[in-house]
Amino acid sequence: MDKTTRKLIDGVLKNTNNPKLAWHLVKRVISSPSSSSSSSTQHLVTITTRILATAKMHNELHHLHNLLLSSHNYHIAHPSLISMVRVLAQLGHVDDAITHFKSLRAQFPSLSPSLPLYNLLLRSTLRHHRPGFVSWLYSDMLAARVAPQTYTFNLLIHSLCESRAFDHALQLFEKMPQKGCCPNEFTLGILVRGLCRAGLVKQALELVNNNNSCRIANRVVYNTLVSRFCREEMNNEAERLVERMNELGVLPDVVTFNSRISALCRAGKVMEASRIFRDMQMDAELGLPRPNVVTFNLMLKGFCKHGMMGDARGLVETMKKVGNFDSLECYNIWLMGLLRNGELLEARLVLDEMVAKGIEPNAYTYNIMMDGLCRNHMLSDARGLMDLMMRNGVYPDTVAYSTLLHGYCSRGKVFEAKSVLHEMIRNGCQPNTYTCNTLLHSLWKEGRTLEAEEMLQKMNEKCYQPDTVTCNIVVNGLCRNGELDKASEIVSEMWTNGPTSLDKGNSFASLINSIHNVSNCLPDGITYTTLINGLCKVGRLEEAKKKFIEMLAKNLRPDSVTYDTFIWSFCKQGKISSAFRVLKDMERNGCSKTLQTYNALILGLGSNNQIFEIYGLKDEMKEKGISPDICTYNNIITCLCEGGKAKDAISLLHEMLDKGISPNVSSFKILIKAFSKSSDFKVACELFEVALNICGRKEALYSLMFNELLAGGQLSEAKELFEVSLDRYLTLKNFMYKDLIARLCQDERLADANSLLYKLIDKGYGFDHASFMPVIDGLSKRGNKRQADELAKRMMELELEDRPVDRTYSNRKRVIPGKLLKDGGSDWQDIINRDAGSGIALKTLKRVQKGWGQGSISSLQPQQNDFLDYYDGSG
Template sequence: MEETTRKLIKSIHQNTNNPKLAWHLFKRILSSSPSSSSSSSSSSSSHHHHLIPTITRILLRHNMDNEINHLFQLTTSHHSHISILNILSQSPHHLDFAFSHFKSLRTHFPSTPLPLQLYHLLLRSSLQQNRPHYVTSLYTDMIQTGVNPETYTFNLLIQSLCESNALDHARELFDKMSEKGCQPNKFTVGILVRGFCRAGRTKQALEFVDGKMGGNVNRVVYNTLVSSFCKQDMNDEAEKLVERMTEKGLLPDVVTFNSRISALCRAGKVFEASRIFRDMQMDGELGLPKPNVVTFNLMLKGFCQEGMMEEARSLVETMKKGGNFVSLESYNTWLLGLLRNGKLLEGRSVLDEMVENGIEPNIYSYNIVMDGLCRNHMMLDARRLMDLMVSNGVYPDTVTYTTLLHGYCSKGKVFEAKAILNEMIRKGCHPNTYTCNTLLNSLWKEGRKSEAEEMLQKMNEKSYQLDTVTCNIVVNGLCRNGELEKASEVVSEMWTDGTNSLGKENPVAGLVNSIHNVSTNVPDVITYTTLINGLCKVGKLEEAKKKFIEMMAKNLHPDSVTYDTFVLNFCKQGKISSALRVLKDMERNGCSKTLQTYNSLILGLGSKGQIFEMYGLMDEMRERGIHPDICTYNNMINCLCEGGKTKDATSLLHEMLDKGVVSPNVSSFKILIKAFCKSGDFKVACELFDVALSVCGHKEALYSLMFNELLAGGKLSDAKELFEASLERSLLSKNFMYEDLIDKLCKDGRLDDAHGLLQKLIDKGYCFDHSSFIPVIDGLSKRGNKQQADELGRIMELALEDKTSDRTYRNGNSIFRRKLHKDGGSDWQDIINRDIGGNIALKTLKRVEKGWGQGSISSLLPQKNDYLDY
């Protein structure tokens, strides 16, 4: 029997990757009954205990939870249960499972003390999984069963309290350590100080160090305090602490200075950090530590984050000369800085330089470049980069594919994004929730509701973790589609069903009602703000207010975006007093005014003509360090122009041009040009038009506006000249009122000018309103130019008859559509010169009277209209 048992044990060890067989063999050993002697029984029991950790690890590795439950039932000894728990407590994904069996063990052995090591394992796992309630119950159990904690135990408990932000309780526990016969060590002090510093209570941490510890702490604690003071913009305190370290014989090391530099750079205070960095390089007499590679990398990262590329470039050269630019981390830091600041060509050269210097780019390096290319919408280059990665033996990961997918989505290319997702899955790279959410959001944004629902279904089938972001995307999509009631249902049901709400009597019914791995996610501020914005956009302000109250009742504090939504919609409706009440509530709740807040208020005040108050808001913006944007200026300019204060409006335009912070756009000039033309000051309007062309370029919107205003003001010659300039630049569109120009030229006796314009339209290949022919044909006929009148009449007749034709006839740039004749025809001049009847102009007029040729037709070469709603 002993030999058989040994063979079974050997087979178990040989079948660790075959858990079912290993489990079957283990049960055979348990069921075997030794028959020879008590020594044999003892040996079998020893084998049994020896195998417990082995079989537990095998079952755990293959997620065979049912078998582990059975294992607890098969092994009745206290020692065996502890062995199983020891293994379970070391698995981060089986903490709940471990605690379930811990409670079961307590039920069977209520007063038997457990090993302190097991408590430590469970405490450490609870900390790693952020389960403070488990920590509390473990400590209570230790006290009740008489297990004496050690200093390490207290360190774990204090760490748990600090991470739960129960700092006062952590301090009390620290004070009680001596009562339990345990003395705090340097780790205890470090844990408590770090907890206070993370909570922003650095001064209390320093008081604790000075009071309880008598200042007898190590350099690590001081470094923690120095870093925390720097993060909180308390540089003077940090300086004093560094001086104190020197006085106590704890000379600040490079870690101390790196902590200060890192904290300052994270806070955007790169100039202060560079001053310290410079001192480290130069002040050797003061005994300051020399910067190491970490110091250089921190400064390089800081310069790049603030866009200080010249300083960063100079630092890289210094690092290269000093032999400090040799690590992959340094190259990646510089690469990230270049790509994030739009220096794509330099980034590519850095990638080549890495290879030349024998530093192989890793997946992070390539992902940096991929992100830079996709941010600049260089998708073809991004695809080529992926091929380069594979050829260099670096295979794309989830981040690579997700970055590429996001790039396509940002350009609205959903088809290509879906292809990337399919390729990703096909290559064995599993998308994460962020990947799916990115595509899902793009589908909703593009209005492809059915595909979005299909995407949700696939996420469900593949057991992807749906989170609050997923729900927010669905809520936003429903609001975009006008399905506000259904969006509101999703929000309400999220409180009770988490992400299951997406499949409960809902527009997306049945999509997510069998989700695996669902995490209970409840609505957040973004969820409510999205719904409130949707309700406000359709004028349902009362319902939006109800949702706001519900949000507050759920202890969700609105942010500036939430308040701005109300302010904007109240101002759009002219309810300034309501907007101001929202503003007061906003400031009372600690939310500062944003640029959007000011723009909304200026828009509202402008609709009421309250100019003085608008200027006051602009002054207040500047005092608070908020710079006006183009929307601010355009709102101001529009309001001033409507109030007849064109001179003040022009001064704002000069302010934009002089300061150069905000560049005026097409809308800025359109507002002003309209205003001056309305007041009859065409000279200033034309000057503004010239400035607009130099600032914004030759835009069709500017030409058509200026032309129409000149025409309406009776400036026929100027209008004609501008119209011809538009034709030369191929800017003609339906926005030009050229029919009126031709008609007015004819009435003004300038028939040749009108005829010349028609001929230019024909030569340029434009399809246009054929009623424009009538006054010219009529004028030529009255003047006796029968041949020219008949020629224009034939062109007009053929163009009108051609509305049902499918053939295009060309000569040079001229394009006309015509019906096919029996002889087919071959030359447009032959058709024009062919005598197809008597008074063609008269026939054409009759056709026009019946409604033919009405409405203008835009150019065959489509032009983009640059209309920007201010």
């Protein structure tokens, strides 16, 4: 290389950061006659091509190509152009490389490129996902009489696998010996990996078991198969393949065992995975590989995922002893396990331990913590954690903001969620479709339809592409609001493109249609199941059936939820035979019965009092390993009680407790009502005591028992229970206390009725003042006019005070009054117009009015209380 050329190359290299000047220098040299050698020109072109390609100066590259061709010296032009193509391919400019290569082949058809250049171009096209060029390159290679090598065939087979042309790939694999190339372990590995990724694992196994392939199959090939078998939950096949590896002398390594452990943990077979893990630790004499960090992490993840926290803690201690618990990944797995299992305090200690060890939490660590806090509704702590992130220099990403936003939405705190969204945008973190969908779903759930529509409009303005989930949220919201026709229109619009078939009044349909590429949001099974469920709930079964048929016509496979929707609907209408026909169709299409299926069928059979069939279903659930829930038991208890077999229902109560299923208020309500109906109040009261111990001392239980005692004529017991309820400051909304007072008066127990009234007053209760009237009537009939007048006076004083009924107590002190118990108020006209004792009531009121000088009766109407209206939310 002469000094002039050397200086030029140095000048070009010095101007690498100034590609325009470098190109100017090169252009002058190549354009002028030069005595430079072929090698020096080739070196200069290589440097120049790299500079121009990096600067994306495509026009200049094309100019350089033409300059080389115009030199009319193929000894310089041809190798220089090959260098140019090689550099472009190496830099990943595949389109430019192929363009220049095609031009080169057209200009110099008699000069064959080398095999390494073809291999380089093939490798580059595959790496940058341009499989379309492969076929042309291979054809040109054959035309140039360049014999491919095994490596070339490996690239071609890889390309065919990427294009899912497996038949052609297998044919090429078989023809390789005819082309003078023998497949090697890499060839087989490429084919096996491609088949496995496409889910054709059995075909891959057949290929490996072929006599010609068996001799070149190595551990990597077998590990690929084992891993795929495990992913497909074909664990038995994986075990047999591991045994075959041992027979062939291809000993499984730690990757093989890690694949098995990962698959078993994913399938919930953690104990089986633990056995393999233990063998790897203990049975060194068997030649098993020792577990590595990946093995430990897989087992830790498996224990945590399935709630085996004792085993997980023991494993963490072991990892610390052997020095395998010192990476950020280990801590992140452990943190996620603790938080997903509600161990919040321990998770906080682990986070402190990380920092003490010098392992800085990353964004993923904080996101794990954020998710755990939000799952446990500790939203203020989650908010504080985000502030801590920023103080530590870790800025929240879309996942962090979306997690916090979802946490607020899950608690119905839409205002706070919208604040998070605004903060997110303000801090330069762009929300994604998931973020918007989360808030949109919450707005629908809270019934804030206008805000949901505004949200959709903003998504459109900001060019957020709605997905199927977005449309499903809209469909679900419309169904919840009873706008089923609009929901149906949305589903139709998801299949088609254009607003012409839509009602202009359907703002949501128009809005959805106006959003870009809405036609790409194709309906899925959830879309149709949502719409079908909405139609079934309002009894539009025929329309629901049509949607089901449309779903099948669109090649959308219904799942158990879809079928359960129909089964529930038929069972609620008492159409049991129709429900069982749906069930047969469900099983015929490969959908298994779920807990919801059984609950619906039990409900339907119960309405027909088919107890024997119900127990048959219960036994079937046990055989299939489906555990009944509280809904299942309550349905069976209802059926037994309505069939006059309440005593049999009690055994179910014991069964529930034995299985760790806590009966709820509804469970006891059914039983107490049944025994009260048969006048077995002793058992009813015993059940009441049990209910208090299990469900807590809730007003619903006290009011239920009180009302049943009263209806059964057990006045003394009812009075006693009512007094206990007053002592506990329970609300009176569901207590039929007026009937108790009236019944006591009818039984000449005026003293008891009177004492109840004064107890209500003393306890600070506001109540329906019509309760006074039976007592006043009774006293007047007995001639106790003075006592009747005093009671009437007290009644009017309370009326003037306008006391609401429900009161909340804290530390036995009155805090805030609530709503009036009696619907529509308790004005005097209601009392005057009473049928029973109205004459005596009218005389009493006239006497009181004359004596007290209170003016007209209308002046005694309750006065408006602005504060109470505001507190109650009515203002």
